[in-house]
Amino acid sequence: MSVPYAEVIGDPIIQSKSPALHNFWLKRLGLAGEYRHAHVKAEGLADYVASRRTDPDWRGCNVTMPHKQAIMPLLDHIDPTAAAMGAVNTVVRAEDGTLSGYNTDAPGFLEPLREALAQPHLFRMARIIGYGGAARALVTALAGHGFTMVVFGRDPAKGRALLDELDPEGEHHVAPVSMLAEPTDFAFDDREGCYDLVINASPLGMTGNPALDIDFSHVPPGSVCYDIVTSPPDTEFLKAAREAGFETVDGLAMLIGQAAHAFEKFFGHEAPRDCDEELRAILTS
Template sequence: MTAPAPAPKAFVVGHPIAHSRSPLIHGHWLSAHGLAGSYERLDVAPEAFADFLSGFPASGFVGGNVTIPHKEAAFRLVATMTPRAERIGAVNTLSLDAAGRLHGDNTDAPGFLAHLDATLGADWPETTGIGAGRTALLLGAGGAARAIAVGLLERGLPHIRIANRTAARAEALRGLDSARVEAVAWDHVPGLLGEAGLLVNTTSLGMAGAEALDLDLAGLPDGAAVADIVYVPLETPLLAAARARSLRTVDGLGMLLHQAVPGFARWFGVTPQVTPDLRALVVADIEGRR
């Protein structure tokens, strides 16, 4: 009699890693779908990361997520990757291809777009006015901004502006698509709000323990939407200010939840859904850690 195949094992790797909510998300889906399998946190220091990647298939893992500070290192070390990951320059999802080689993906871009669709409706480019000439205005030029910009470009947005306090970092992102991506000075942002249909904060400003994003939203058009990738707190000062103006808002938690979907589907063979129950579970964990 042939022995049954072992249950799939997956992981999230980072340093530190105790804060990660990925095991809560994937554990919920494993339980909800009645699947055998496991998902665990692995704390691996940067100097040990290359050895970890070369050895994890022998440990029985089928793949996993990569978080800070390893996303760029994973990008350099995988054997193959998706075009999206190559464009973003970072890998957050690992799996093994048919030849057993290490394969990398970046699900932050589709995760952000899926959350926009779920919150604003799939027609948000039209309802925010972007289809009629308004821009998407991104604050920050780090890894999250790059992933989000790639996602917006893939969705076909005609004009994306990126503002960063260090102008050179914003300018570097113009290389994604010099015809559609514009780098703008940080102090020009207030004057550009009137042309924005979507404002996205990709910085840590507004995060618990950090300074708030000091930006008067009075200049935004009435139909604009405001998104913030920060999810602790769930309602940042930026989102509170947007709500006070009756603008539609998109919090940071949904991006975390939606970016997890492709990896789970790849490792465990079922495409999960981001449900109110899952969101409530993670919100309760956020509140419980305060």
């Protein structure tokens, strides 16, 4: 007997924690369904989409690196928010086989910051490391909450293009990621009421990738350090940030938040968020 299923695609994909959390929610709600992972390389993306389009049991997929932009031309509809970000992380199949693309990264990312962002601030600044599909969602989300941003990466010209595309009216900045490894004596604005984020939106620090090399003299006093990497969930960046006295947010917070939005689209039920701590224990075991 066939059952409805969704999955996560990417290259690599084996490290994804999405199957564990979606299947946890399905079991908790007693729903018939499965959530899987599929290793899809760039050259196989079009064939993957074509094959799933005709599968009536396939409810859709989450999309991770490196396909968040490449998948967009293969879809029939793009949600306006995802179109503005220029990245899709959730694809939903309708009964007639049409495919719609959404981006749940932004609300998932903002979820653990919601209480802080409800407060007024004199100034908000975010230092974002990375240019990929997740960074596009973060830039769009933070621009909507009044942040000035500095984007770090290997090619500052790409960072400039990203900012000019997503928030052309903003007074944002770019810098090479290499500068973060060297100490700085920059005099940060430490007035009460300033809100600073330092966000790793790159694969640096992910299992199998080089570590994020950052000297914490680049992190303003009182900053929140946020790493969207989920494997490992407690990265060296987060450990060092805590040791230096900074508040931290891990990638599981964003993962669970964005997945909850996708789960409802795939399976037609709200994810049971009253068991987040139990889910976290499973994801980190």
